[in-house]
Amino acid sequence: MTATAEPTPAETPVDERELLVDARGVKVHFPIKRGVILDKVIGHVYAVDGVDLQIRKGETYGLVGESGCGKSTLGKAILNLEPPTEGSVLVDGTDVASLKGAALRRRRKDFQMVFQDPMSSLDPRQSVESLLVEGMKAHGLATDAKATAKRLRELLAAVGLPAAALKKYPHEFSGGQRQRIGIARALAVEPKLIVADEPVSALDVSVQAQVINLLEELQDEFDLTYLVVAHDLAVVRHISDRIGVMYLGGLVEEASADDLYAQPLHPYTRALLSAVPLPDPAAEDAREQILLVGDLPSPSRPPSGCRFHTRCPWRQETRCDDERPQLRVVEVDGVPASHRVACHFAEEIARGEIQRHEVTATATVQDWRGEDEGDAIGPASVAEAEADARRTSSASSQVTPPGP
Amino acid sequence: MTATATTPSTNRHGDEPLLSVRDLRVTFTRQGEEPFTAVDGVSFDVRPGQTVGLVGESGCGKSVTSLAIMGLLPRRGNRVEGTATFDGTDLLRLGSSEMRDRRGRDIAMIFQDPLSSLNPVVPVGLQVTEVLERHRKMSRKAATPLARDLLKRVGIPDPDRRLKDYPHQMSGGMRQRALIAMALACAPRLLIADEPTTALDVTIQAQILSLLKELVQETGTALVMITHDLGVVAGLCDEVNVLYGGRIVERGGRHELFGQPRHPYTNGLLASIPRLDAERAPLTPIPGSVSDNLPWTSACAFAPRCSQPVDVCTQRTPQLEESGSRALRCFNPVGGPR
Numbered sequence: 001m002t003a004t005a006e007p008t009p010a011e012t013p014v015d016e017r018e019l020l021v022d023a024r025g026v027k028v029h030f031p032i033k034r035g036v037i038l039d040k041v042i043g044h045v046y047a048v049d050g051v052d053l054q055i056r057k058g059e060t061y062g063l064v065g066e067s068g069c070g071k072s073t074l075g076k077a078i079l080n081l082e083p084p085t086e087g088s089v090l091v092d093g094t095d096v097a098s099l100k101g102a103a104l105r106r107r108r109k110d111f112q113m114v115f116q117d118p119m120s121s122l123d124p125r126q127s128v129e130s131l132l133v134e135g136m137k138a139h140g141l142a143t144d145a146k147a148t149a150k151r152l153r154e155l156l157a158a159v160g161l162p163a164a165a166l167k168k169y170p171h172e173f174s175g176g177q178r179q180r181i182g183i184a185r186a187l188a189v190e191p192k193l194i195v196a197d198e199p200v201s202a203l204d205v206s207v208q209a210q211v212i213n214l215l216e217e218l219q220d221e222f223d224l225t226y227l228v229v230a231h232d233l234a235v236v237r238h239i240s241d242r243i244g245v246m247y248l249g250g251l252v253e254e255a256s257a258d259d260l261y262a263q264p265l266h267p268y269t270r271a272l273l274s275a276v277p278l279p280d281p282a283a284e285d286a287r288e289q290i291l292l293v294g295d296l297p298s299p300s301r302p303p304s305g306c307r308f309h310t311r312c313p314w315r316q317e318t319r320c321d322d323e324r325p326q327l328r329v330v331e332v333d334g335v336p337a338s339h340r341v342a343c344h345f346a347e348e349i350a351r352g353e354i355q356r357h358e359v360t361a362t363a364t365v366q367d368w369r370g371e372d373e374g375d376a377i378g379p380a381s382v383a384e385a386e387a388d389a390r391r392t393s394s395a396s397s398q399v400t401p402p403g404p
Numbered sequence: 405m406t407a408t409a410t411t412p413s414t415n416r417h418g419d420e421p422l423l424s425v426r427d428l429r430v431t432f433t434r435q436g437e438e439p440f441t442a443v444d445g446v447s448f449d450v451r452p453g454q455t456v457g458l459v460g461e462s463g464c465g466k467s468v469t470s471l472a473i474m475g476l477l478p479r480r481g482n483r484v485e486g487t488a489t490f491d492g493t494d495l496l497r498l499g500s501s502e503m504r505d506r507r508g509r510d511i512a513m514i515f516q517d518p519l520s521s522l523n524p525v526v527p528v529g530l531q532v533t534e535v536l537e538r539h540r541k542m543s544r545k546a547a548t549p550l551a552r553d554l555l556k557r558v559g560i561p562d563p564d565r566r567l568k569d570y571p572h573q574m575s576g577g578m579r580q581r582a583l584i585a586m587a588l589a590c591a592p593r594l595l596i597a598d599e600p601t602t603a604l605d606v607t608i609q610a611q612i613l614s615l616l617k618e619l620v621q622e623t624g625t626a627l628v629m630i631t632h633d634l635g636v637v638a639g640l641c642d643e644v645n646v647l648y649g650g651r652i653v654e655r656g657g658r659h660e661l662f663g664q665p666r667h668p669y670t671n672g673l674l675a676s677i678p679r680l681d682a683e684r685a686p687l688t689p690i691p692g693s694v695s696d697n698l699p700w701t702s703a704c705a706f707a708p709r710c711s712q713p714v715d716v717c718t719q720r721t722p723q724l725e726e727s728g729s730r731a732l733r734c735f736n737p738v739g740g741p742r
Contacts, residue, residue, distance in 0.1 A: 277635030
């Protein structure tokens, strides 16, 4: 096993399996438009900005990050629900990004999505039966009535719902049951890959565990591959084999779930992990928190160099501000080659050669560049980005240059 | 700024409760429908400088409890019984104008979604000064520097400029800070925070929680923390009340409660959340959903979902039995009867 520039790890059994998803250099940029007639593009929201992502057959890949980091957009780009601006996405050998129309629709049988809010992702006027059959019909899987009925019963049994549920409508179910319907709908077309976008965050705590366990059981039963997008680190760690941490459109760290939590190498991952409240008072009192200052910068104007340098407590004078780090294997004892991190000083930080320093509030204000830019988590939509850009350009004369 | 987490103070509490809620019962009535009891005989005390948590899932009555204490429930369609004694006055018996005088001055509240609790067409600064004008009878001119200091104190950078911002120009974390600034404007003696960090990202949540901790320590404000997140409770609350179906099922200091949960519901909640600080272990979910309840009047509401029910659970109502600092409502507690 060598730690070369070739970023294909090969140690655990999972790592030796075939690649199901191979995304290279994926970029998704949303144009910010202005003007009524001309619709001039005045900027872009760099939602996903150059991500390489490989998912092997049968594994669960977890994408974590805060709102606005581009994790959901990346998930959609892999399904071509959001066509990538640049880059290629090979799913099972086919470049999904280049597919269009009927060819794309046919391929969609192989990759399905489970959404966050089961109430708004299920049509309230469709019965469960019609919700489940719709996809099967579209892909020509529901030709024989008898076989279809049998298949429906199997699906419901697989997700733990009674057969009587078929005739019911979404509003008759609780949140957890609705999410089960959403999962059954995804399973109906026998997909290979399921992208689950925040599958449990809308559910009650006691019900979350039911759905997490269900997802794990189904994976074993149907040999599924998951891409789980979530903000809850504990959930992601529990369910994933490998985890990618995203910050402002880029992956900053990638490792197996246990390695990542045992030894986080990127300053952002460290801060993120230290911010999660633990349900154990003794651990809460003892733990040292790395409090980050300020909010996520706007993805329409990402900071130069390392995207995290504006909030990084380990930032150095050299390199961090102007050179964007790439994911690389670090040479620290006990860190396997599958653990990659995008930080210039990961080794020094891991060995304790660089000490954490205060990020002063003033520096944050300057780095924000956004006294008038408003929403520092970044725009949620193109319309919002547009309004954002309008405000910024009108006040551009007041914008303070980034700190030294 | 990088800072280490501060531990909540447990020593500076007065003995006299600042707020004493007794037998609070909120019933929603609708024509042609059975009345629904959302909060069913809830009692708890909050002492100055103490942080008390109300924990539970959706529908357990934690938010309705806080709205009833604040007098913010709609005027029609509900019945509020019991007492909520704040400093010798029963808040539930106050008229609406008397209550308005107290709200914001003596008792303040922070809500979950800062965007919908701020007025979108009024600059944030004005919304902070408004509180000062109303309660301290200050002029706007005199109140503005105070408002700026408040924004600065809650960690909003460049407060002078931010005073003129509208809520939509701020990020979620900053809006929540602005809301906390408004709540603190009159140095209230009691602060009720209803899921203050649920809408926020985890790093921003850490900032807001450490701010709340600091405030409680510095000012001696009593804090009622309403949340579904056991992690938030573990780090912040001195005393924790676990609610289920409108009633308190277990109460205890945070160390006791998390170290040795006695009610199967508390125990089940702790077993069903994935842990970051331990080895990965299979999760044990609580079966069913929060709507699978029995009526408290004739049984234990949690019995259908309970991991260890006994016959009596579906036949009689368990009482909340207090012993020392702990209280428990269960016939067959985890770890056997004491």
